[in-house]
Amino acid sequence: MKPAERAPDSVVLDASFVLRYVLHTGAPRPSPAGLQALAGCELIVPPLWNAEVANALVQAERRGAAAPERIGQALAAILALAPAVDAQAIDVPRNLECARAYGLSAYDSLYVELALRRRAALATFDAEMIAAAPRAGLRLYPDPETLFASPVTP
Numbered sequence: 001m002k003p004a005e006r007a008p009d010s011v012v013l014d015a016s017f018v019l020r021y022v023l024h025t026g027a028p029r030p031s032p033a034g035l036q037a038l039a040g041c042e043l044i045v046p047p048l049w050n051a052e053v054a055n056a057l058v059q060a061e062r063r064g065a066a067a068p069e070r071i072g073q074a075l076a077a078i079l080a081l082a083p084a085v086d087a088q089a090i091d092v093p094r095n096l097e098c099a100r101a102y103g104l105s106a107y108d109s110l111y112v113e114l115a116l117r118r119r120a121a122l123a124t125f126d127a128e129m130i131a132a133a134p135r136a137g138l139r140l141y142p143d144p145e146t147l148f149a150s151p152v153t154p
Contacts, residue, residue, distance in 0.1 A: 008141050010042040012115040013083050014124035015052040022074035023060055030147040037142040043083035044118055046110040050085070053078055086114055102132035112136055
């Protein structure tokens, strides 16, 4: 992370971001500074986030990538973040428009649409969302390029 980078007030937290920190299975471990940078920010997630996180945890356990104890620790760390779940119902036409405009899945476009609507930054390690963010006029925070020894390639 750039030393002078000012934290945004609000950050839309993608499941890929938090899961990389708490599970770190089969992927390079990012710098702890990335998760720490979110400490003073309002964290916002779409309702889908809860299901995505739960699915990732159960799949990691089923694949044998994480023992039940580790899943419990990961879940505790995730719950400690206490993100606010956006209460607005999914606007299907807007979601479809966003997915088309930025080449995203309907699931990923929920995060981008939420960040646009709430004028928030986006925390993600998803390559498609990283590529879409500048086209959408969104700030990536923390900058994923600074959280690994080698750059993340969209």
